[in-house]
Structure formats: C-alpha cells, structure tokens
Amino acid sequence: MTRPRVTFWRLFIVASLALGAYSIFVRFHEGIGGATNLSDGTPWGLWVGLDILTGVALAAGGFMITAVVYVFGLERYRPIVRPALLTAFLGYLFFVIGLLVELGRPWNIWHAIIYWNPNSALFEVAWCVMLYTIVLALEVSNLIFERFGWVRLSRVFHAVVLFLVIAGVMLSTLHQSSLGTLFVIAPGKMHALWYSPALPLIFYVSCMCAGLAMVMVEAFLSQRFLKHPVRVDLMARLARVLMIGLMLLTLLRFSDLWLRSALPLAFQPTEEALAFWVEVALFQVIPIVVLWPERRRASPRRLFVGAFSAVAGLVTHRMNVATTSFVSSSPTDYFPTWMEFSVSIALVVAGVVVFWGFAKWTPLFAEGEHPPHAAHRAEHVTRARPGPPTAISGCGRARRGARRLPAPRRWPGGRSTAPGTRC
Amino acid sequence: MSKGMLIDITACTGCRACVNACRTKNRLDAPPGARLSETDFTVLEHRDRLAVRRMCYHCNDPACASACPVAAMVRTPEGPVAYDEHRCMGCRYCMVACPHGVPAFEWHSRMPRVRKCAFCPDHVAEGRPPPCATACPTEATLFGDRDALIKAATARIDARPERYYPGIWGRDVAGGTSVMFLSPVPFDRLGLRTDLGPDPLGHATGRILALVPGTAATVVTVLGGTYWLYRRRAAVAAEQALAAARDGADAAAREGREGGR
CATH class of the missing domain: 3.30.70.20 (Alpha-Beta Plaits)
Structure with a gap:
C-alpha cells in the first residue's frame, strides 16, 4: 500500500466519523425529525433498513460458519471462523449503537427486560438480540484471552464453546426470522411485492445467503487492506453454497409472489416495480450469473463481484421492506437525508476500524492456518512426549489440563492453549 | 362493559x-x-x-x-x-x-x-x-x-x-x-x-410466534444430535485406526521375530 492511499483512507475515516458524530449530535439536539426525513407515514427509514435489518442479516455468517466447524466438524472452514465471528460481533455491536440513535427514547431501551409483551415479535427480537450479543461477545473473547495469554480463561472458553455455538444458532434462527415476522402485522400498508406471510422464511433464507456473501466480501477486503491472503479455494466452496442458497431464495421469493398473485405488480411502471427489479438484479441475477459455471469460481474477481452483489442485494431488500413498501400507503414520500446516510456510513466505518484493530492486535487469522491434521499431529507429539513437564512439576492446574488431554480433541485450540505451556 | x-x-x-x-x-x-x-x-x-x-x-x-x-x-x-x-x-x-x-x-x-x-x-x-x-x-x-x-x-x-x-x-x-x-x-x-x-x-x-419454542427446541436437538453423531463417528474411526495400527504392529513384530529365527 502506497503512502498517499493510506492518507486518503485515513482522511476518509476521520471525515466520515466526524460527520456521523455531528449528525448524531443534531439528532439528539433537535429530535429525530431534525436529522431525518422520517414522518408518521414512514416511521422507519434508512436507520432501520440499513443499520438494523441489514446489520443483523449480514452478521449471519457468524452463526453459520461456527456451526459448520464446531458442530458439523468441517475443519476446512476453521480459518474463517474467527473473522466471521468478529464480523458478526461488530455487526451486532454497531447495530446496538445504531439502535440507541434510532430509538426515540433510548434511555428506556432496557425496558424490554422488565416490561414483557410476549405477543410482540419485536419483544422476541429484543430478547434474542440481547442474548445473542452476549453469546457473540463470549465467542470473540477468546481473541483477547489469547492475545494476553490468559490460558485458564482460554481453556474455559474451549470447554463451553460448543454450547455457545448451539445457543448462537438457536438465537439467530429465532430473531433473524422474527425480524421478518415484524412486518407480517402490516398487511395492506405494505406493497404486495414485499408483504407476505412468508416474510420470516424469506428473511431467514436471505440472511443466510447474505451472511455467507459477507464472509466472502470480508475475506477479500482483508486481503486488499490487511494483506491477509484470501483462501480462494474456500471462497469457491462458499460460493457454491451461496449459489444454492440464492437459487432457493429465488424460488421462494417468486413462488410466494405467484401464489399471492402479486407478480403482475412487478411489471407495472411504478417506483416499487423498479425497486423490486433492482433488488432482484443485485440479489439474484448478478450473483447467480457471475458465479454460475464452476470453473468461474476460481477467479477471485468473480467471487468478489458475486458476493458483493449479493450483499448489496440484501441491503436493497431490507430497505425495500422497511421503507419502499410503505411509501404507497403513506401520505408522505421518503428519501433519507445526508445526515441519515452519514450516521450509517460512520457506523460501518467504525466497525471496519475496530475490525482492523482486532486484526492488528489479536490472533484473528492465527487459527487453522496450517491444515488441521498437521495441528492434530503437533498435538499428538506434545501429548506423546514422555514425562511432560507439567506432570513433573506437579502443578495442579496443569495436571487437570493434562488429565483432560487423553480425550480425543477434535478441535485443536489456538496456540497458547497448548497444554502445559503455563501453570 | x-x-x-x-x-x-x-x-x-x-x-x-x-x-x-x-x-x-x-x-x-x-x-x-x-x-x-x-x-x-x-x-x-x-x-x-x-x-x-x-x-x-x-x-x-x-x-x-x-x-x-x-x-x-x-x-x-x-x-x-x-x-x-x-x-x-x-x-x-x-x-x-x-x-x-x-x-x-x-x-x-x-x-x-x-x-x-x-x-x-x-x-x-x-x-x-x-x-x-x-x-x-x-x-x-x-x-x-x-x-x-x-x-x-x-x-x-x-x-x-x-x-x-x-x-x-x-x-x-x-x-x-x-x-x-x-x-x-x-x-x-x-x-x-x-x-x-x-x-x-x-x-x-x-x-x-407460537412456533418459537418448537423451533428453538428443534434447532438445539438437531445440532446437539449432529454433534454427537459426528463425535461418535470420529471416536469409532479413531478406535478402529488404533486397533488396526496395533494389529499391524503385532503382525510386524511377529514377522520380525520369525524373520530373525
């Protein structure tokens, strides 16, 4: 990376964070209306569509990759577990920050804990998001443990990680789909191209597609900006899964429209139809065309374009659901102000900066760098060494660790969790 | 009223x-x-x-x-x-x-x-x-x-x-x-x-929303069951590998003894 480019990006980061901070100040000083174009007819806008619905959906890569590695034991995906988890955690972290800006009375955000309304889809989302953010924080915490060499905490982490992963998948399944359930209460207000009783399913399938795509985009951006080489073979495998997911989504989306006889609406000269086709182009047509033949999936550029298009498609879908679909029933039109954009951009930039910090200061890319069987062998060597120092020293803590060792450990931990390194 | x-x-x-x-x-x-x-x-x-x-x-x-x-x-x-x-x-x-x-x-x-x-x-x-x-x-x-x-x-x-x-x-x-x-x-x-x-x-x-508890239970059961199955399969495979290795070692030892005789 040449020096001027670094300066440009630094300038960009500082400028966007400053603008975002200014907009947040205006929002709290003059009320939400002072910073946004929201109105009673379109009460949810860019901040809900982008910061909340999209932020949560793009974090879906975290629960999928962890499940694939920890539950299904597909070790080949191990190298992308940590980046995917970190992306997910930062997605939720900045989603919560965005929520504090977006809520009218953010000082009451904790009320969901004490005032219950189990009939509300948003109540269910609130609880799942709350718990899942904690789960993600715990899952990411091991990066910190390893960074500072806190072996005991790291060991605790490895003991409970499976439960965290399963809890994460469960909570994600519930709230990713419930974000779609939110809109099932508004039939007739929403344009028929987006309203559907099947929205929970559409949200769930689309978040999985976009979550995978986001993992790919993040890997390619890590190569570009963090000089961490991308595993094109892994990306090609993910792309195949992404393709299958997207085709399933296309089938789901269009059969749903067809069953509700809403498909003709897509061929009328309306803004909604235009928004719909932009969404279909970005979310379904471009990724599938770009990634279709298997041999093309060896090209990093194609992989990136396909994944990036799918991410952009998800953004369009969520924006359409939260905003475009309500405009026709609203007496007012809606287009976000520059301040709304600046807050969303600042949140994304802040997330990228924190990601960069983790990449720089923690063993983010350390896990699974070597093929897993090599790591296994290394561990066997450690274990087979006659008279391990831990046993001789008689350190209780280490012995406990040593006693646990003979159990077959399918998932070798990070470097510093190697048994007997400390006591 | x-x-x-x-x-x-x-x-x-x-x-x-x-x-x-x-x-x-x-x-x-x-x-x-x-x-x-x-x-x-x-x-x-x-x-x-x-x-x-x-x-x-x-x-x-x-x-x-x-x-x-x-x-x-x-x-x-x-x-x-x-x-x-x-x-x-x-x-x-x-x-x-x-x-x-x-x-x-x-x-x-x-x-x-x-x-x-x-x-x-x-x-x-x-x-x-x-x-x-x-x-x-x-x-x-x-x-x-x-x-x-x-x-x-x-x-x-x-x-x-x-x-x-x-x-x-x-x-x-x-x-x-x-x-x-x-x-x-x-x-x-x-x-x-x-x-x-x-x-x-x-x-x-x-x-x-009434489907939530069932969905949660299903996800946990399926994932837990899958994990158990994979663990079990891996354990069985490891045991078999170990047994095969032991057999191999025994055979080799026997062969070695016979060869030396």
Whole structure:
C-alpha cells in the first residue's frame, strides 16, 4: 500500500466519523425529525433498513460458519471462523449503537427486560438480540484471552464453546426470522411485492445467503487492506453454497409472489416495480450469473463481484421492506437525508476500524492456518512426549489440563492453549 | 362493559365542534392540521363531499398493543387503548403496525412521545361521554355501550335504508373497533380500511410466534444430535485406526521375530 492511499483512507475515516458524530449530535439536539426525513407515514427509514435489518442479516455468517466447524466438524472452514465471528460481533455491536440513535427514547431501551409483551415479535427480537450479543461477545473473547495469554480463561472458553455455538444458532434462527415476522402485522400498508406471510422464511433464507456473501466480501477486503491472503479455494466452496442458497431464495421469493398473485405488480411502471427489479438484479441475477459455471469460481474477481452483489442485494431488500413498501400507503414520500446516510456510513466505518484493530492486535487469522491434521499431529507429539513437564512439576492446574488431554480433541485450540505451556 | 362511539356520517355537518372540543380537552395549541398528527388527535377529512372523522378507532384487539415490545400500548377493559410514555422506548413499531395510520410521533422533541386520541379515559371510565361526543350538535358522534350502539346503528339503517350503506364499519374490522361508522356510501370511498378481514392483525404474528419454542427446541436437538453423531463417528474411526495400527504392529513384530529365527 502506497503512502498517499493510506492518507486518503485515513482522511476518509476521520471525515466520515466526524460527520456521523455531528449528525448524531443534531439528532439528539433537535429530535429525530431534525436529522431525518422520517414522518408518521414512514416511521422507519434508512436507520432501520440499513443499520438494523441489514446489520443483523449480514452478521449471519457468524452463526453459520461456527456451526459448520464446531458442530458439523468441517475443519476446512476453521480459518474463517474467527473473522466471521468478529464480523458478526461488530455487526451486532454497531447495530446496538445504531439502535440507541434510532430509538426515540433510548434511555428506556432496557425496558424490554422488565416490561414483557410476549405477543410482540419485536419483544422476541429484543430478547434474542440481547442474548445473542452476549453469546457473540463470549465467542470473540477468546481473541483477547489469547492475545494476553490468559490460558485458564482460554481453556474455559474451549470447554463451553460448543454450547455457545448451539445457543448462537438457536438465537439467530429465532430473531433473524422474527425480524421478518415484524412486518407480517402490516398487511395492506405494505406493497404486495414485499408483504407476505412468508416474510420470516424469506428473511431467514436471505440472511443466510447474505451472511455467507459477507464472509466472502470480508475475506477479500482483508486481503486488499490487511494483506491477509484470501483462501480462494474456500471462497469457491462458499460460493457454491451461496449459489444454492440464492437459487432457493429465488424460488421462494417468486413462488410466494405467484401464489399471492402479486407478480403482475412487478411489471407495472411504478417506483416499487423498479425497486423490486433492482433488488432482484443485485440479489439474484448478478450473483447467480457471475458465479454460475464452476470453473468461474476460481477467479477471485468473480467471487468478489458475486458476493458483493449479493450483499448489496440484501441491503436493497431490507430497505425495500422497511421503507419502499410503505411509501404507497403513506401520505408522505421518503428519501433519507445526508445526515441519515452519514450516521450509517460512520457506523460501518467504525466497525471496519475496530475490525482492523482486532486484526492488528489479536490472533484473528492465527487459527487453522496450517491444515488441521498437521495441528492434530503437533498435538499428538506434545501429548506423546514422555514425562511432560507439567506432570513433573506437579502443578495442579496443569495436571487437570493434562488429565483432560487423553480425550480425543477434535478441535485443536489456538496456540497458547497448548497444554502445559503455563501453570 | 366496553364503551364505544358511533359516528354517523350522514348526520355530520362538518362543523368541527368535535375537533375544537378535543383540542381544548387535550390542550393542543398548535394550529390545526388537515391530517392526524402529534397535535391533531381528531380531524375531519373531506371525501365524496362528506366529512369523515379521523381519530384512533380503539380496536378491541389492537395491532399497536400486540406490537409494542414493552406493552406501552394497552387496551383497557372499558375500550380506550392507552399509551404509557414512561414505558415507551420510541421504537415506533406501533406506528408501523397500526392499520389506520393513527399513532403520531413527536419528531422534533428531545423526549418524544407517541401521540393519539386516548378516548378520554377519565370520562369513559366513569361512563361519561368524551368532550367530542358532548360537543356534537347533530348526534353524529354518539357515545354509549358498544353493544347498545350496534343495536342503535342497526335500527337507524333499518329505519331509513335509502339513506345508509348497509353495514357498520368497525363492528368486526380486524377484531372490531370501539369507534364505529355509519355511512351513505361504501366505506372504502371514505378511506376506511375494508380489506382487513375479521381477524385481529396481531393473530397473524401470534401464530408465527407460537412456533418459537418448537423451533428453538428443534434447532438445539438437531445440532446437539449432529454433534454427537459426528463425535461418535470420529471416536469409532479413531478406535478402529488404533486397533488396526496395533494389529499391524503385532503382525510386524511377529514377522520380525520369525524373520530373525
């Protein structure tokens, strides 16, 4: 990376964070209306569509990759577990920050804990998001443990990680789909191209597609900006899964429209139809065309374009659901102000900066760098060494660790969790 | 006993007495607007040369109350749908959920509230008509027990069928409302929702939310079971490999011994 480019990006980061901070100040000083174009007819806008619905959906890569590695034991995906988890955690972290800006009375955000309304889809989302953010924080915490060499905490982490992963998948399944359930209460207000009783399913399938795509985009951006080489073979495998997911989504989306006889609406000269086709182009047509033949999936550029298009498609879908679909029933039109954009951009930039910090200061890319069987062998060597120092020293803590060792450990931990390194 | 109001559009002269009474009662000082807003809890909209009163219709099973994550919107047994600003976190999901576009938000406030007609609970709880009904000079807004109002409405339609569109809006729209309408023309021409069906809107989301515990249990069981299966398979494979290696070693040792002999 040449020096001027670094300066440009630094300038960009500082400028966007400053603008975002200014907009947040205006929002709290003059009320939400002072910073946004929201109105009673379109009460949810860019901040809900982008910061909340999209932020949560793009974090879906975290629960999928962890499940694939920890539950299904597909070790080949191990190298992308940590980046995917970190992306997910930062997605939720900045989603919560965005929520504090977006809520009218953010000082009451904790009320969901004490005032219950189990009939509300948003109540269910609130609880799942709350718990899942904690789960993600715990899952990411091991990066910190390893960074500072806190072996005991790291060991605790490895003991409970499976439960965290399963809890994460469960909570994600519930709230990713419930974000779609939110809109099932508004039939007739929403344009028929987006309203559907099947929205929970559409949200769930689309978040999985976009979550995978986001993992790919993040890997390619890590190569570009963090000089961490991308595993094109892994990306090609993910792309195949992404393709299958997207085709399933296309089938789901269009059969749903067809069953509700809403498909003709897509061929009328309306803004909604235009928004719909932009969404279909970005979310379904471009990724599938770009990634279709298997041999093309060896090209990093194609992989990136396909994944990036799918991410952009998800953004369009969520924006359409939260905003475009309500405009026709609203007496007012809606287009976000520059301040709304600046807050969303600042949140994304802040997330990228924190990601960069983790990449720089923690063993983010350390896990699974070597093929897993090599790591296994290394561990066997450690274990087979006659008279391990831990046993001789008689350190209780280490012995406990040593006693646990003979159990077959399918998932070798990070470097510093190697048994007997400390006591 | 649930209270209600019957608004007979054929009797309404558009004098705005109800609007002014509401503004006085709720101390709404901003200049009156044409649409419901944070400072207009009821307005008269002109459609088909008729004055149509807009306000919160106080659903029997309101979508806003079913949507609110902190139960800041609650339907009281007397009929009014009440809002508690001290619970509200300002998520505005009630505004998304309301099929009639009623709740309004204080967009330019630092401590914003959701604003709408409260059906003057201080009057209604005591069985007194709210100021808007008292103010009406032509009995276009009637207050009473909801069941009695439905009977009165049916009687009005039966007495003068040429004057009324045969139907009471609100008797069973999305679970029914406390504020009902009689009209000379079909209700959709007045901008009232006629596409909602008899089920409360919250039932659609409720049916989906009822799947939550089952989904959670299924996900945990499937993942736990998968993990156990994979572990078991790996353990068996490892044992077999170990046994094979031992056999191999034994055979090699035997061969070595025989070779040496």
